[in-house]
Amino acid sequence: MDSLTRQVMLPPPTSASPAARENTDPGGHRADSGVSYSKIDPVGTFVRLLGLIAPAWQAVLGAALLGSATIASNICLMATAAFLIASAALHPPAGKLMLAIVGVRFFGITRAVCRYLERYVNHSITLGILGRLRVAFYRTLEPLIPAGLPGHHSGDLLSRAVADVATLENFYLRVLNPPLVALPVAAGVFLFLAHFGRTLALAWMGSFLAAGIIFPLGLTIVGRGVLRRQGEARAALNTALVDTVQGLADILVFDHGRQQQEYIATLDRQYLHLQGRKAGLNGLANALTSLASNLALWAVLVLAIPLVNRGQIDGVYLAMLALTAAAALEAAQPLPMLFPHLEGSLAAARRIFALSDARPAGDPAGPVPHPRDFSLRVQGLRFRYGPGEPPALDGIDFDVPSGARIAIVGPSGAGKSTLVNLLLRFWDYEEGAILLGGYDLKAYPPEELRRFIGVVAQPTHLFHATIAENLLLARPDATREEMERAAREARLHEFIQGLPRGYDTLIGEEGFKLSGGQRQRLAIARALLQNAPILILDEATTGLDAVTEREVMDSIRHLMEGRTTLVITHRLAGLEDMDKILVLDRGRVVQQGRHAELLRQEGLYRHLWQLQQEALP
Known part of the structure; x- marks a missing residue:
């Protein structure tokens, strides 16, 4: 929310200050923001x-x-x-x-x-x-x-x-x-x-x-x-x-x-x-x-x-x-x-x-390493969003070999999106470690790290610009042919061609001229265009109808080949081809294994699968 x-x-505040004024410092900042100001x-x-x-x-x-x-x-x-x-x-x-x-x-x-x-x-x-x-x-x-x-x-x-x-x-x-x-x-x-x-x-x-x-x-x-x-x-x-x-x-x-x-x-x-x-x-x-x-x-x-x-x-x-x-x-x-x-x-x-004067995540002091491969290893990872708050992740351990496909599932609030934020260094962890190619994630400058990772997130931000300009955010030097190829793989090219100005069509603030599914497909095309060695799909097919979701997943499966892939989702359909599935609950890994193995076990994964099957018409 x-x-x-x-x-x-909540009732509207009566003063001219923002709603959170009562917990702010003299500069107007929330005292619990987790940022120290001089x-x-x-x-x-x-x-x-x-x-x-x-x-x-x-x-x-x-x-x-x-x-x-x-x-x-x-x-x-x-x-x-x-x-x-x-x-x-x-x-x-x-x-x-x-x-x-x-x-x-x-x-x-x-x-x-x-x-x-x-x-x-x-x-x-x-x-x-x-x-x-x-x-x-x-x-x-x-x-x-x-x-x-x-x-x-x-x-x-x-x-x-x-x-x-x-x-x-x-x-x-x-x-x-x-x-x-x-x-x-x-x-x-x-x-x-x-x-x-x-x-x-x-x-x-x-x-x-x-x-x-x-x-x-x-x-x-x-x-x-x-x-x-x-x-x-x-x-x-x-x-x-x-x-x-x-x-x-x-x-x-x-x-x-x-x-x-x-x-x-x-x-x-x-x-x-x-x-x-x-x-x-x-x-x-x-x-x-x-x-x-x-x-x-x-x-x-x-x-x-x-x-x-x-x-x-x-x-x-x-x-x-x-x-x-x-x-x-x-x-x-x-x-x-x-x-x-x-x-x-x-x-x-x-x-x-x-x-x-706020202190962002700093660049490493030493030389920037070059990853030996694009494997990921998470060891004893713990993270809280603020002092005194419950842990969003509590002792996470798992490995993702280079080129492997791992799904991370669980109910809302289990810590799936938090893990994505830590992988991108939007937040920095204090306990445990995340290794990319054998080196700690903090050894990479944030900008360098994000060149290795392509993300399709559930809240897709689109600018009030043309479709082409939104695609070029992923790779500014991409050609029109490369943009069209990415759009075809995301099943979006035909829709764009039907617009009066094609790829030069303005899509409005937050892409309000597009439907939810079209916005997601545009985000997927952007990730395809980036062509990063590590791919993170955070609820990537949310908002798509069943037919379009299957078509887009077919394109994504082709994209996964040779890339280290993390699929973050709460929907369990289509996870049969994953090399491993991690089940998160309250910040912990409670189960892991392949789809068939997890269905044979009594546990959260089987329970979620049964609930989703009962919800199907």
Whole structure:
């Protein structure tokens, strides 16, 4: 039963967090997932985010200088324009105004050019950082599946890969870049105003510090946790939406549609409420910056008038000083939201780094062996999915000679699929050993190991792509003729040829345009195309009708020749040709032998055979 089915069977949670929130750590991960995450403190997270930007430090410095030059050009434009208008009011000779006229044109053009270059460089840096982060996140995520992520919803992973990564653009654009731009501007304007009067510079600096430090701290207190909770609410909403889409059939079967709608509506209202609070903080930040700008203008103006009256400043500079003070506060405009964006960025980074710090099954330290043959030997194998849980496998021992055909049968929950996961190193065992070609399975890197093994599993994942693209997952360099040969052996070629676009037909998400039997046959064709020396069939013919099942099994028997084959099934029909049959029950091998031998014995195999024979029409 998947996560959505569990959610359907239980009352919807009342909070904006995922259903398993009560057993999660501060990063939103299930505490019982079996994965150890390193503790990430805010300082450590901040340093790691700086590490993402460090390779582009020259571009960052250039973007900061361009940002400062843009604001400086705007300040100079306002100051020059004010000086030009004030001077023109005195009707001087035109020649005395030429420098100011040229200055207005120059700073107007410079502002536009610098703004364009600053935006271009900033977005190039940001998109480069996000691109590297997405690739790194995927490379981290891939080896963790499925063993490292048992407690994570697919919607939560999607939110981390998309929304949380996108949130980190705020770290550079709204946390790191604004102070780098504001400091040179503040220093330049302070020195400029101090040239006319120290009190003017100190009054302006008071307004700037209010906009850059006092107001941000106040907004941090008022809106504490808003952006962090918004990220959590967004993740919970994405989780619910993805689970709903993937489990829509279960929802309809259990008549849980209205409850699911109410649950999603509750999450949506909570998310919208937090979005409203964020918008309110943004509006308050803009209002406070405008207030600081106006206070700076009036403070400089009021303090400069006595200086003009005393003749310390020429009156023509009065408007220029006031507008310079107001325009210079543009550098402080992004600063009031600096700390809230920092908090939101750190929360998103913690969610991403929590996964990137998970410990996947590692590659072997020594040289990679080459198997002498493709035999399998399992010795004293024990495995639990988590501490305190009952063993899924408890002391398994068996041998599969190279080229032999072994069937593993038993009731649901006996441990058959667990054994497949261990053979593929999706999970790593701690007790016992599995030998491939005489070498321990852990001596092979997971990627190398999986080249030796072809699998047809009961839950077949198909991508929203063409039939050909889904087949090429098994062997990307396969030709069209090889794909068609594999499809013929899986009894699928004629069906594909009857489609409007043949092998170029899109099959939809999870292959929903195909029937269950067609999906299984496509998975079998994929395994045939891979042509691996070891073949694992995990309920490979589930969903096929009796006639098609017999046809596909005929193809599979041909494929088995010369290959080490494990047939995992709960259906006992067609196992007469197996070299050996292992009967699992509660993680143990309770019987083994050939089909005829097991039927002569009193035991679980004979009992299962009789039940299946009675179920036949």
